[in-house]
Amino acid sequence: MELAVKEGFKVAKRPAPKLQVSPTALFDVAVGGFTESLAGKEADYFGGFKPLELKIVPAKTTQAGKYSLAGKLTYFYCSEQDKYCSRSVESLAIPVEVSKKWSLGSPCS
Numbered sequence: 001m002e003l004a005v006k007e008g009f010k011v012a013k014r015p016a017p018k019l020q021v022s023p024t025a026l027f028d029v030a031v032g033g034f035t036e037s038l039a040g041k042e043a044d045y046f047g048g049f050k051p052l053e054l055k056i057v058p059a060k061t062t063q064a065g066k067y068s069l070a071g072k073l074t075y076f077y078c079s080e081q082d083k084y085c086s087r088s089v090e091s092l093a094i095p096v097e098v099s100k101k102w103s104l105g106s107p108c109s
Helices: none
Strands: 008-010 018-021 026-033 054-058 066-077 086-098
Touching: 018 026, 026 066, 054 086
Parallel strands: none
Antiparallel strands: 008 066, 018 066, 026 054, 066 086
8 A cells, every 4th residue: 555645744753643444254354564655854754655464365265356445644744835734534545445356365455
């Protein structure tokens, strides 16, 4: 999952951003941590993000087809121009497609 910071804003390292995926019996989901792609001008803020890694494994009973996993991304950001900081919670949908043949450890799209 690719993440980017809009021009004029910065994302705080503490508290760390968090992606929560709603639990489902159809998939086992593991979310990696947020890591910096390049150092920011200020040590307390991300300069950029490396892609966020998600491991999504369908349950043995999950049928082939297209699915959507609900999640929310929580982070703290600051506006450089307006000089304010705030918490943001963004809802998102993660599309997943399960093919007819898959084995444990094979990637899902």
